[in-house]
Amino acid sequence: MTAPNEPESEDGWPVALRGVTETVVATLGPNGQWNFAALGLHAGDPVTARTWGATRTRRNFREKGEGVVQFLADPVVFTESALSILERPSPTHPAADAWVRVAVERVDGGESGGTSWAEWELTLVESGVDTERVPTTNRGYGAVIEATVAASRLDVDAYDTDELRDRLDYFEGVVDTCGGERDREAMRMVRDLTAWDGSRDETNE
Structure with missing residues (x-):
């Protein structure tokens, strides 16, 4: 983790938030490890977020009252955080x-x-910027993010599983056509970690 920086946006965040910004959040668990999970930030004053179900993030928010939100562009790290149990000894991911x-x-x-x-x-308590990059727009990366959302809803009663699987098939096609190797690796991870093909029935938020 770098030393704290002065805020770069008017509301104190190092990036300008709009709508819902997908991030990864690390929260400290009872085992002393930091659990990484996807977290959508809702722009506003104040910034808010929702947790769904009895997740580790919800438990750790309740028990510790804090977390480390991270902005990253690696689709594999985002997918692993969104759909698996990812724990690390440090609260910031190298990505x-x-x-x-x-x-x-x-x-x-x-x-x-x-x-x-x-x-x-x-x-916001403190923030840091480790890498500055020129932003690009890639449909493959966007499809991976949408795929993690759809995959997290598989077999949830409120959603139609067949419709979600159709969406996942579509996103896979977008990744194959427009994505890079990391996007394709992330999409393979989505399939392996979820009930997309019916072989698994558990996902992790």
Whole structure:
């Protein structure tokens, strides 16, 4: 982790947030390891995020009251964080371009489609930028991110599993046509880690 930097955006975050920005968050678990998971940040004042189900992120937010949000462009790392159990001894992943340590407070909760959810307010504590890069737009990378969302909903009663699998097939085609090798590796990981082909029935948020 680099030394904290002065905030680069008006609201203190090192990047400009808009709509929902997909990130990876690290939270400290009871085993002393940092658990990495996908987390969508909802832009606003304050910044908020929702956790779905009884996940490690929800537990660690509740018990520790903090996390380290990371912005990265590696589709394999994002997929591994979104769909598997990824734990590391350090709160920042080497693939992270920037990070923000946040204090979290639960501000709402409920149930939707049979799944409980909790809404959290995120307050920036400190941040750092490790890598600055010129942004590019690649449909393959975008398809990987959408695929992780669809895959995380497989076999959830509120969603049509066959429709989700059709979407995953479509995203796989986009990755094959437009993505690079890391995107293709990530898409293979989506298939291996989920119930996409019906051989598995568990995913991790």
